[in-house]
Amino acid sequence: MNKEIRYENTFKTVKILMEKRISRVDLAKATGLTTAGIGKIVKNLIDLGIVKEKERISRNVGKPPTLLEIVPESIHVVGIGIGRDRIESCLTDSKGKILDHVSSSFDNLESLVNTLYENVDSIFKNAKRNSIEIKAIGVGIPGIVNKRKGFSEKTTKFGNFENILLNKILKDRYKVEVYVENDADMAAIGEKWFGGGIHLNNLIYFLIDSGIGAGIVINGSIYQGEMGYAGEIGHSLVTKDGQINYFEDVYGLDVILKSAQKFYPDLKSIQDFNKMIAKKDDRALKIFEDFSREIASLVLFASNVTGIQNIFIGGKSVEFGNVLLQSIIEITDKFSFPNHKLNVQFSHLGDISIPLGSATQA
Amino acid sequence: MNKEIRYENTFKTVKILMEKRISRVDLAKATGLTTAGIGKIVKNLIDLGIVKEKERISRNVGKPPTLLEIVPESIHVVGIGIGRDRIESCLTDSKGKILDHVSSSFDNLESLVNTLYENVDSIFKNAKRNSIEIKAIGVGIPGIVNKRKGFSEKTTKFGNFENILLNKILKDRYKVEVYVENDADMAAIGEKWFGGGIHLNNLIYFLIDSGIGAGIVINGSIYQGEMGYAGEIGHSLVTKDGQINYFEDVYGLDVILKSAQKFYPDLKSIQDFNKMIAKKDDRALKIFEDFSREIASLVLFASNVTGIQNIFIGGKSVEFGNVLLQSIIEITDKFSFPNHKLNVQFSHLGDISIPLGSATQA
Structure with a gap:
């Protein structure tokens, strides 16, 4: 078995174990691997302290099978979501349980790094105090991600990110492995593993904020496409008033708020907007009708392209609450295929979906 | 090995053989199967007369490897593309060589079946005259396809197709296996196997006619999604003049022609339109600018969702010629990610891509 396939099979095994306790025999069935192959993988995971044997189920006849389960406290990782003006970081165990959570805002790209350090320093200090050893850091950032160096090659809204090599600066400071991925992809993975997507094989997570992106899960895994940028829907085009523009430059939340501020200069937040x-x-x-109709169109479009019906909405747009959700559902119900209605819901994890998803990749 | 995996491995083997002559050892490398496994599959294909051994390559040392190749005349299938007002049928051999081609138009759904029979009867008669035995029929039709029964469950433009059970009527009449699939999916597969996509692992084929759909090839295989309707982009929404509508109901070629006919009642075809x-x-x-801009947006959107850069345009829209292609390229070049420019081109196969793709599924 080559290294890549062995890694893939181990990953598959851990994924199943994160969802349930299971015997070696059932693991073999679920993964399609031989019992001998599963045996080796499990032995390795037990040796590493990641998996342990659990109580036996009593049956009437024969020896009951030994169940396997993840040791929650076996791996601790930090998951970070870097947004346009906010950093969310959390410390999680192998079951996705959040043990610590720090959130800070920052003003501009220059202050990003210091804010990030403060944020993560705090988590590392707390962990040390509790004798928790952090094994890795996963980071979700907007745009097309250069995974090797850990920066965003292209975002329309985030500015020039290329001087901040997250991989290097975080590895240098914290001496652990660092993985940097796209934010919407990490949100989708977080939702799949720990949120509303636990029992779904396919889902799309729409991260609707000032920037707009999507994370796509197909057959249980994140789909990033040949070039890694699948789901970059904010960079799609929309025609409004005869003008063609990037979708997020017309319907990003910052633009929507600005449109409203033309009439109501005192309006400061989505909460204020909601009151109107x-x-x-x-x-x-x-x-709002213009915004929610176009978001619904975006959702239906991505669903029609991918054939995926389970849709999660996240990002600051959830602050609109039910008025947004109902509006999207009304339009997609009306225009989706009769036997293939979309199941649109808000993220079950909220702001935490990106850092949680990032943690799973670490 | 279970039946499904054996079928999949055989299919994988045949696919590689359709592209090139190759030795058993190289087939094992290319498929990831054991040489013993490949040996069994190849023996079976040779027994069926589908594969034969080819001349040996002379090398300096040792026994030269035996090359394998598809026997072109081993399997003959009929591929059919049913459009809104036209049926394209062809007879192909296992290498995708077209031996016969019949094309007929029809007026309405009532006359579809008779036109189809005339079309296919002619191909079967010609085949018999040449002592060719037809093994199967593959059909590409618009909309969400019920593969078991062989009709289209839902199309916005095609009308009620549910009375015409293609699987049954074609099987009854011609006594061969019949496979019915979505037209754009078949066009994409045709393009991948025999057209401009031969060396591509990922591509999208946009079938832009009165109806608008897309076929998506990911990792060399058609991607249809969990529910089978991936790529149904004509059913996405577009806002024009404050009205929300299905994309194909605003930008389908019939609607575009009708818009032009408001000003120029004598205008009958895209050729006439091109003259204007x-x-x-x-x-x-x-x-035209409105149309081509929205098609370019559609292309960019689907590319951003899937991360696929190789785009083929087919359907009647190709009659616009370079003026359409250049317009799409100009917009996608301007708005795609700097390092990820789209490669947009017309289908290399034209009208024949759907029946050719359908033939591969037969």
């Missing part, structure tokens, strides 16, 4: 909608203010309603 | 564009007629140009 609740009051049935004409101009606020018009902006 | 060549004359730089303002109203024709405006309609």
Whole structure:
């Protein structure tokens, strides 16, 4: 067996174990591997302290099978989500349980690194105090990610990220392995492993914030495409008032808020905006209807391309609450194929989906 | 080895053989199977007369390896593409060589079956005259395909197709196996196997006609998604003049022609329309610019979702010629990621891509 396939099979095995306790025989069935092959992988995981044997099920006849389970405290990793103006970091165990969570905002790219250090320093200190050894750091960032160096090659909204080599600076400071991935991809993986997607093989996670992206899970794994940028839907085009533009430059939340501020300069947040909608203010309603219709179109489009019906919405847009969700559901219900209605819901994990997903990749 | 995996491995083997002559050892490398496994599959294919051994390559040392190749005349199949008003059928050998080709138009769903029979009867008669035995029929049709029964469950433009059970009526009449699939998927497979996609692992084929769909090839295989309808992009939404509508109901070629006919009632075809564009007629140009911009947006969107850069355009829209292609390339070049420019080209196979692709599935 070559190294890559062995890694893949180990990963497959750990994934199944993260969902349930299972015997070696059932693991072999679930993975399609031989019992001998599973035996070797499991032995290795037990030696590493990642998996342990659990109580036997009593049956009437014969020797009961030994169940295997992940040792929750066996691996601790830090998951980080870097947004446009906010860093979310958490410490998790191998079962995705969050043991620590730090969140900080930053003003500009220059202050990103210091904010990141403060954020992660705090987690490492707390971990040390509790005798927890952190094995790795996973980071989710916007745009097309250069995984080797750990920066974003291209985002329309995030600015020039190429001077900040996350892989290097985090590895140098914390002396652990560092993995950098796309934020929406990590949100989708977080949702699949620990959120509303636990029992789903296919899902799309729409990260709708000032930037707009999507993470696509196909057959249980993240789909990034040949060039790694699958799901970069904010970079798609939309025609409005005869003008062609990037979707996120017309319907990103910052632009939506700015549109509303033309009429209501005091409006500061989506919560303020929501109050105008609740009051049935004409101009606020018009902006919101335009926004939610185009988000629904985006969702339906991505669903039609991928054939995926289970949709999770995350990012700051969830602050619109049910008014947004209902609006998307109404439109997609009306225009999806009769026997293939979309199942649209908000992320079950909220802000934590990116760092949690990032943690799984670490 | 279970039946499904054996079938999959045989299919993989045949696919490689369709592209090149190759030795058993190299086949084992290419498929990842053991040489013993490959030996069994090849023996079976030789017994069936589908594969034969070819001349040996002379080398300086040792016994030269025996090359294997497909016997072109070993399998003959009929591939059929059913469009909105046209049926394209062809007879092909195992190498995708077209031995016969019949094309007929029909007026409405009622006359579809008779036209189909005339079309296919002619191919079967010619084949018999040449002592060719046809083993199977593959059909590509628009919409969400019920593969078991062989009809289209839902198309916005094709009308109610549910009374025409292609699987049954073709099997009853011609006494061969019948496989029914989505038209754009078959076009994509045709392009991958015999057209511009021979050396590509990933491509999208946009079938742009009165209906609009896409076939997606990922890692060399057609991607249909969990529910089978991946690529149904004509059913996505577009907002125009404040109205939300299915993309193909706004930008399908029939609608585009109708828009032009409002100004020029004598205009009958895309060729006529092209003449207006060549004359730089303002109203024709405006309609065309709107159309080509939205097609380019659609292409970029699907590319961003899937991360696929190799794009083929087929269907009647190719009659616009270079003016359409250049327009799409200009927009996608401007708005795609700098290091990930799209490679947009017309289908190398034209009308024949659907029946050819369908033939491969038979």
